Amino acid sequence: DSGVTQTPKHLITATGQRVTLRCSPRSGDLSVYWYQQSLDQGLQFLIQYYNGEERAKGNILERFSAQQFPDLHSELNLSSLELGDSALYFCASSTRPDRPNEQFFGPGTRLTVL
Amino acid sequence: QKEVEQDPGPLSVPEGAIVSLNCTYSNSAFQYFMWYRQYSRKGPELLMYTYSSGNKEDGRFTAQVDKSSKYISLFIRDSQPSDSATYLCAMSGSGGYNKLIFGAGTRLAVHP
Numbered sequence: 273d274s275g276v277t278q279t280p281k282h283l284i285t286a287t288g289q290r291v292t293l294r295c296s297p298r299s300g301d302l303s304v305y306w307y308q309q310s311l312d313q314g315l316q317f318l319i320q321y322y323n324g325e326e327r328a329k330g331n332i333l334e335r336f337s338a339q340q341f342p343d344l345h346s347e348l349n350l351s352s353l354e355l356g357d358s359a360l361y362f363c364a365s366s367t368r369p370d371r372p373n374e375q376f377f378g379p380g381t382r383l384t385v386l
Numbered sequence: 387q388k389e390v391e392q393d394p395g396p397l398s399v400p401e402g403a404i405v406s407l408n409c410t411y412s413n414s415a416f417q418y419f420m421w422y423r424q425y426s427r428k429g430p431e432l433l434m435y436t437y438s439s440g441n442k443e444d445g446r447f448t449a450q451v452d453k454s455s456k457y458i459s460l461f462i463r464d465s466q467p468s469d470s471a472t473y474l475c476a477m478s479g480s481g482g483y484n485k486l487i488f489g490a491g492t493r494l495a496v497h498p
Contacts, residue, residue, distance in 0.1 A: 274429065303483045315430070315474065317485040328485055362429055366483065373418045373478040375486060377429040 275299065276378035278363050284384045290351040293381045297344055297365030303327070304346040305366075305375060306338055310359040321346055353385045389413050392475055392489025401498050405462040409475035409489045412456065416477040416487075419451050421460045424472045424491065433473075434460065465496045 275298035283291055297304050306318040308331075317330035321340035332338075335353075340346040350357060360382050364375040392409045399405055407421075418437055422430035434449040436442045442449045448461040458477075462469055472491040478484040 274431070276429075305485065307486075314490045315476075315486075315488040317487070320483070320485060322483055327483060330485055360427070364486075371435060373484050373486065374420070374432065374435050376432060377422075379429045380427075382427070 274376040274378060276363060276365050276376055278361075278378040278381050280381060281379065282382045282384070284386065285353060286386055287353055287355060289353050289385075290349065291353065291383065293348040293350070293361050293363075293383075295346045295348070295363030295365075295378060297346070297363070298367075298376055301365035301367040301376075302344065303366050304340055304344070305364045306332075306346070306348050307362045307364065307377075308359050309362060309380075315362070318348070350383070355385050358383055358385045387412060388490075389487050390475065390477060390489045393492055394490050396493040396495060398495045398497065399465055401465060401467060401496055403465050403496070405465050405469070405494060405496075407460040407462075407473050407475075407492050407494070409458050409477075410456055411458075411477060411487075413477075413479075413487075414453075414456070415479045417480045418478045418484075419449070419458050420476040420486070421447075421449055422474040422476060422488075423469075424474060426471075430474055465494075467496050467498055470495050 277296045318332040320328040421434040439453045450459045474491040475489040476486040
């Protein structure tokens with residue numbers, strides 16, 4: 273158990289809908305990362321937050337947005353869903369200054385868009 | 387060309403074999419190198435974390451980084467059926483709190 277929690281585990285929805293994925297980082301971790309894992313693209317970085325501020329953006333679609341709240345949990349919002357958005361979405365967290373970029377992953381949310 | 391190349395396998399070995407997994411990369415700015423293990427439909431689990439070139443050993447696992455060749459390896463000694471999983475290499479640049487760039491993952495099957 274990495275200490276990172278994600279809810280829900282599974283999500284099934286229809287095209288055009290909007291969903292929210294939630295992540296709670298390890299205790300004390302200030303940085304949260306979101307990744308998408310699909311069969312054809314592998315694990316791709318989406319977006320990073322550090323202590324409530326957006327720090328970096330990767331291959332994140334405009335239909336997707338995220339935020340990190342004062343209690344450090346983060347939410348990833350996916351809207352106008354398309355079939356191609358079906359994937360595993362992982363959250364990771366990190367904080368150790370002596371081991372930069374050491375990231376611990378949560379169990380993921382499996383999104384199925386029908 | 388992808389920044390990180392990793393043979394997807396699958397790799398099938400008998401129990402007890404030494405397994406060698408590799409990644410090559412093109413970005414010379416990468417300074418931190420990691421190996422993750424991912425069981426089917428689970429979150430990636432950090433196995434090894436290394437900085438710059440050199441070797442690191444942890445139990446049956448040894449990670450090697452050769453920055454001059456832009457090549458990293460993970461060796462698994464005395465492989466067990468429980469090692470059957472997908473192994474992902476990941477790397478990031480200098481400084482803290484950087485995104486990770488992942489390889490495609492190598493699927494490993496260790497059969498009794």
